[in-house]
Amino acid sequence: MLVVVTYDVSTETAAGRRRLRRVAKVCESTGQRVQKSVFECQVNEMQMEQLERALLAEIDETADNLRFYRITESAHLRVKQYGVFRAVDFEGPLVI
Amino acid sequence: MLVVVTYDVSTETAAGRRRLRRVAKVCESTGQRVQKSVFECQVNEMQMEQLERALLAEIDETADNLRFYRITESAHLRVKQYGVFRAVDFEGPLVI
Numbered sequence: 001m002l003v004v005v006t007y008d009v010s011t012e013t014a015a016g017r018r019r020l021r022r023v024a025k026v027c028e029s030t031g032q033r034v035q036k037s038v039f040e041c042q043v044n045e046m047q048m049e050q051l052e053r054a055l056l057a058e059i060d061e062t063a064d065n066l067r068f069y070r071i072t073e074s075a076h077l078r079v080k081q082y083g084v085f086r087a088v089d090f091e092g093p094l095v096i
Numbered sequence: 097m098l099v100v101v102t103y104d105v106s107t108e109t110a111a112g113r114r115r116l117r118r119v120a121k122v123c124e125s126t127g128q129r130v131q132k133s134v135f136e137c138q139v140n141e142m143q144m145e146q147l148e149r150a151l152l153a154e155i156d157e158t159a160d161n162l163r164f165y166r167i168t169e170s171a172h173l174r175v176k177q178y179g180v181f182r183a184v185d186f187e188g189p190l191v192i
Contacts, residue, residue, distance in 0.1 A: 004100065004102075004165055006100075006102060006131055006134045007131070008131040008132050008134075008181070034161070034163060035102055035103070035104040035133070035161055035163065036104050036133075037131070037132075037133065038102045038104075038134075038163065052176070056178060059178065059179055060179070061178055061179040061180070062179070062180060063179070063180065064179045064180070065130070065131055065177065065178070065179040065180055065181045066177065066178045066179050067130065067131065067134065067175065067176065067177045067178075068175070068176040068177070069100055069165060069167055069174060069175055070167070070174050070175075071165055071166070071167055071174075072168065078165060078166050078167075079163065079164070079165055079166075080148070080163065080164040081161065081162065081163045081164070082152060082155065082157055082161070082162045082163075083155055083156070083157040083158070083159070083160045083161045083162055084157070084158060084159065084160070084161055
């Protein structure tokens with residue numbers, strides 16, 4: 001199945017920025033980055049559980065937000081995308 | 097159906113930051129903000145078309161990225177979320 005992972009990681013502190021890098025690294029090991037904080041992962045139930053566990057180990061639930069969307073709609077319907085995906089320095093600090 | 101809208105809007109220029117505010121405004125009129133650049137919208141096909149058209153009118157397809165995910169999985173399976181959703185000043189400039 002396709003699972004879309006989205007996250008908001010608080011980057012106000014050095015620890016937050018470290019978490020953001022780690023969350024991205026975990027997602028990159030499983031899926032395809034499609035936006036700054038959005039990954040598309042083709043996984044089975046076991047891989048999904050592993051991904052979930054790995055991400056939960058990285059985030060700070062008192063400061064960050066992590067969401068998983070399971071998508072079972074047929075491929076031509078489920079995802080629509082427009083515009084470019086710009087390769088920026090995702091490892092750099094995200095200042096808000 | 098539930099449609100998840102995610103976007104990356106380039107905020108390097110004043111025009112980009114204006115686009116980001118407008119995109120957020122369009123999404124807010126239809127859905128629920130769940131992360132900085134992620135909205136969940138309960139829409140029918142007609143509303144979905146309207147939303148798509150309104151967002152396409154705002155983004156710059158040479159600089160931004162906009163994605164729509166249709167989610168038809170049953171409610172208790174389709175979305176999982178962890179952590180907090182922090183209310184920050186989304187209207188302020190997003191500096192990357």
